[in-house]
Amino acid sequence: MIEQFKAYIAAERLFDPAAPLLLAVSGGLDSTVLVHLCVQAGLRAEVAHCNFRLRGGESDRDEQFVRALAATYGLPFHVQHFDTDAYAAGHKLSTQTAARELRYAWLEALRKQQGLAFIATAHHMQDNVETFWMNISKGTGMTGMHGILPLQGKIVRPLLFATREEIAAYAGAHGLQHVEDSSNETDKYTRNYFRHQVLPKLEAVFPEVVKNTGATIQRMREAETLYRQAVEAQRKKLVEQKGAEFFIPILKLRQAEPLATMLYELLKPFGFSASQAAQVQQLLDSEPGKWVASATHRLVRDRKWLIITPLEAAVSAHFIIEEGQEQVLLPGDMEISIRVSAADGEALPAAPDIASLDKSKLQFPLLLRKWKQGDYFYPLGMQKKKKLSRFFIDQKLSLPEKEKVWVLESAQRIVWVAGLRIDDRFKVTPASKEICRLQLKMRLH
Structure with missing residues (x-):
């Protein structure tokens, strides 16, 4: 089994044998065997144990067993106590989900703290098969049919090749002791129900169901690779x-x-x-x-x-622009620059993102706000007012584009639909003495 263990790690490219591991050890049969295999294979490892305080003295017994197990092999030992029930109540989670969140969060923090390469768990083929049938029963897509992955981020599962019977036989052959978790005997948890009720009934009809399902999971993983490639090709096109x-x-x-x-x-x-x-x-x-x-x-x-x-976070609904102000920073990395200069007959830029306004017609402070239903203005070159909602239709703006539009007000009159059009009443004329230029642009970092 040691050779199968090393061969599986190599075949799945789980990790370099020289990489240091953090072993998640409960003290049960599977994790005890994982520790022994890692030691026999000459892997560098440290042991981590979670005490969830859910089974009273039994939880403390498990902790002491794992502590002694680590000492037997001369491996560094780490333990963390959790108030799992309080966490579950505070986050409105089931006990199982709360324990899983606490476990993986602590293991990852510990892995980083100790400078270790991966977290290794003792999931085996039966665990994978149970997950597969649970997912099938609930309804799933390609992702649910690949079961538990051998490598997922910084988590490796080097025992997925082995059945529970093979693990038990290995423990017996090497005289390995372990502790039993009494909660594994109850069927109130979905996984335990599949383990104790569903799979045994399937095995009664199909004795090789575990290994056959394991082989199917492997094929589904390979099929999913092709599936993902096809999806990505379409994503690039669409x-x-x-x-x-x-x-x-x-x-x-x-x-x-x-x-x-x-x-x-x-x-x-x-x-x-x-x-x-x-x-x-x-x-x-x-x-x-x-x-x-x-x-x-x-x-x-x-x-x-x-x-x-x-969906953008809530932002300021309006900005006040005082006379002499030179810049307004808007959400979405946009800004409006403001410059006042004498009207000297220079050609005015004709761009929708630049507003050239007769300063004498403006009453400060100005108000910059998001447009709203009912807003209207007199578009440049027109003598009749037009509702902004109608103007946007004419401009063929999409709904997201409409929602990003800001308007500039002077004395409750819209003088500029930012980035689109100024109001004809505030345009620069030959009689204008000062020009207030505003430009809407991306903010430079």
Whole structure:
């Protein structure tokens, strides 16, 4: 088994044998065997044990066993006590989820503190098979069908090749002692139910179900690699990034096959669930302006595009600009620079992001704010007022673009729709003596 252990580490490229490991050891059969195998294979390792204080004296017994086990092999020992019940109540988590969060957070902090390369856990083939069948039963995609990964970030699982029977046989052959966790006997936890009830019934019909499922998991991992490559190829074709926003062309997306799966994969990195991806698919046949939001992003159905934009944190709704002020810093790395100069007949820049205004017509302080429904102004060159909502339609602005528009007010009159158009009433004329120039631009860092 030692040779299989070393061969599995090499085949999966889990880690360099010279890399120092932090072994997560509960004191049960599996982790006790993991410690022995690491020592026999000549790996550098330290032992870490979590005391979750959930089983009274039994928890303390486990801690003492692991402490003695580490001492037997001359390995550094680390222990952490947790108030798991309090953490679970405070974070509204199940006891199992709370213990998992506490365990991995501490192990990772300890790994960094000790300068170790990886955290090694004692998950084996049965654990992987149980996870596979649990995921299948709940409903899953490709990710759920690859089971527990041998390498995940800084976590390695070098025992996934071995069955529980093989691990028990190894422990017996080497006279290894271990402790039993009484909570493993109850079926109130989903994993234990699959372990004690579901898999034994499957084994009664298919005696090789564990090894056969393990082989299927390996094939699914390989199939997932091909699947991810295909998804990434489509992502490069379909998703175009412009600043913080992402654009997906609707016509091209409609041609993607299978559409539902591709849409889910494209949206998953932005926090959208499978059910939300289904809602987005319905947006393809809706009118522009409809949207769906995840916890971090919003997707808007534009005329030709699906536009994904981040949900920005709340920002100031308005800025006061005093006379003589030279700059206003806006959210999203934007700024407005302000300069006042004498009107000397120079040609005025004709760009929508630059406003050249007759200073004498301005009343300070000015107010810079986000536009709102009901706003209107007199667009440059027009003598009639126009609502901003209508003006935006004429400019063919998408919903995310509309939401980013700021307007500049003087005495409750809009003088500039920033980045788009000034108000005709405040334009520079031959009679103007001073010009107030404002420019909307990206902020330099």
